[in-house]
Structure formats: C-alpha cells, structure tokens
Amino acid sequence: MLAALFAALTLGGRWNARLEISQAGGQILAGQASGGDSTAESRTFQVLEKKGNARTAEYDFVNFNQDRLWISYRITEADLKGYEQAYGYDPKVAGELRRRRDAALGGAYRSAVASRRSQSQLDAAADAIRDEHDRKLREYLAARGFNLESGGVTRIDMPAMVRRNGPQVKPLAEVFDRIAIAHGYGSMDITGAVLSFAQTAVRHREPDAAYEGRNTGGILPPLTAVIQGWGDCDTKTALVSSILSNWPQMRMIGVSVPGHYLMGVLQIPGKRDLFVEYQGLKYVLLEPSGPAWLPPGRVADETLAQLNAGDGVSLHPFF
Numbered sequence: 001m002l003a004a005l006f007a008a009l010t011l012g013g014r015w016n017a018r019l020e021i022s023q024a025g026g027q028i029l030a031g032q033a034s035g036g037d038s039t040a041e042s043r044t045f046q047v048l049e050k051k052g053n054a055r056t057a058e059y060d061f062v063n064f065n066q067d068r069l070w071i072s073y074r075i076t077e078a079d080l081k082g083y084e085q086a087y088g089y090d091p092k093v094a095g096e097l098r099r100r101r102d103a104a105l106g107g108a109y110r111s112a113v114a115s116r117r118s119q120s121q122l123d124a125a126a127d128a129i130r131d132e133h134d135r136k137l138r139e140y141l142a143a144r145g146f147n148l149e150s151g152g153v154t155r156i157d158m159p160a161m162v163r164r165n166g167p168q169v170k171p172l173a174e175v176f177d178r179i180a181i182a183h184g185y186g187s188m189d190i191t192g193a194v195l196s197f198a199q200t201a202v203r204h205r206e207p208d209a210a211y212e213g214r215n216t217g218g219i220l221p222p223l224t225a226v227i228q229g230w231g232d233c234d235t236k237t238a239l240v241s242s243i244l245s246n247w248p249q250m251r252m253i254g255v256s257v258p259g260h261y262l263m264g265v266l267q268i269p270g271k272r273d274l275f276v277e278y279q280g281l282k283y284v285l286l287e288p289s290g291p292a293w294l295p296p297g298r299v300a301d302e303t304l305a306q307l308n309a310g311d312g313v314s315l316h317p318f319f
Helices: 077-085 091-114 119-143 158-165 170-183 187-201 222-228 233-244 301-309
Strands: 003-011 013-021 045-051 054-062 068-076 146-148 154-156 252-257 260-266 275-278 281-286 314-317
Touching: 054 077, 054 187, 054 222, 068 077, 068 170, 068 187, 068 222, 077 222, 091 119, 119 146, 158 233, 158 252, 158 314, 170 187, 170 233, 187 233, 187 281, 222 233, 233 252, 233 260, 252 275, 252 281, 252 301, 260 275, 260 301, 275 314
Parallel strands: none
Antiparallel strands: 003 013, 045 054, 054 068, 146 154, 252 260, 252 314, 260 281, 275 281
C-alpha cells in the first residue's frame, strides 16, 4: 500500500514537495530513456571577476522549461580564503601523526626489552598505540571533510560536506527562491533550475587531487566551484545538494557508481522518471555533472548502464 504525503516548505516562497512511502525495501530502478540537449551549455555565459577585495560570479542560463535565468554571487577574498582553508587535509599533519605513532612503537619495544616483558604485553601496548593513532587521524580527517576507512583509505564524506555547506550557500538558495516566486515554480521546477545551473552554467572540469597544498580528494567545495566557475560530478552534486538543503524538508541521497557520482531527491516519480528506492522511499535521480542538459529523472546512458548493472553502486543519505 502506498501513502502520499504533501508538505509545503518555506524559504521566502513556497515549495510544494510530494513524498511517497512504499512498503517495498531494497533498491529498485525504473527505466528511463536517457539523452538530453548537449548544446544547452552553449546558451549560457558566466562572468567571473575579482573586484577590489571581493570575488563575484554571474551566470546566465536556461532552465528546462525554457526560462532564461540569471544569478549573481559575491564573497570577500578573506571569507573565501577562510572557507577554502576549512576543507581538505594537510598531508604533513597526517605524516606527523604517523611519525609519532612509529616513535611510540619504537619506544614501547625498547621498554619491553629493557623490562623483559612478554610478547603478549608488547603486542597489547603496540595495539593501544595504533588505536590511539587511528583515533587521532580519524578525528583530524573528519574535521577536514574526510572519512578514514579500512586499510587506511581516506574518502570524501559527501553527506558531511552537504550538511556543512548548506548554511554557506544559503544566499544562493535565496536567489533561487526569488526566481521561484517570480516564475511561480513548484518543487521540481526549482529543483530543475538548480540542476540546469550546475549542469550547463558551471563548466565541467576535473579538479586536481590537491588544491593549494591540501588533499581535497579531487573535489572543490561548493562556493569555490561557484567562484571558479567549474567542477566535476562530485563537485556539482555537492553544490546542487547544498543549495537544495536550505529547504528544511528536502530529502536527498548521493548515488555512487564506479568513477561517477550523482544524486536523488525524494519525490513521487513521473511516469518515465528514473529513480532509486532507499529504505522504502523513491528518490528521483538528478545528474548534476553536465554538460548534457538532463532534467530531473533522466541520466546519461553510461550512468544508466552502470545503475542497471548494479556493481559498485552505493547510496549515501544526506539527511
């Protein structure tokens, strides 16, 4: 049995969101022909400038309903620098933590030999030192936007990035809300406006693994992407999700497939919308990467093939 819930969300204007709850569990894919207007990017422009002690970014682009939209964002150089320095970890810090661990392990060994402790006592002391190192490294990485996984692998914490950046991008959310009021947009219209902005107005480009001396995992934080005017699939997904998170009841998930990242929004799917089901709820898929112009519910052919194959697909609830 299906139950439909309707909620009005307010951020200046009204956002009509529809939620569907299903008893079915697991992950289900509904077919949707992919494709899109790959020329949409050519109908956009961006003006990125540094004026005095501030940076400005202006974008002109076309929404999926053919409305031409314009947005502008400004941030001081000092605020941008502080914002960017809060993300990404310094390999030197991680290296120093390892050196302290190794020094402690050496000290534990020498102490065990001098006091003639048993091997089991030495092993217990060494395990405690390694556990303490892992705890400190995990705490440091978490504060910088990363998870420490098994095998010492570091990975971007996308849900944490979205939650952290929601308040930071609120001025952009307010711009989109004013657009929604002016055009009489409903929930998926404004979702489409944010999506088309990321797909076509923000250029597609792969970031380096490091940015200004910090390991960023090959992703730019949302405001940096807006000011720089470019980003990849991870970067654009974080940007779209962070903007949309300013509507309090918006529910989203990240969708990871091998070598690619996209997202879903909690919404009753249209007849031919592609969606994933997570914990009994249907999330309509969004493909923020671009430059293809793909409205909510449609993804690139390669993404669709990977989703249908199912190998290496994982879902990450943002809220």
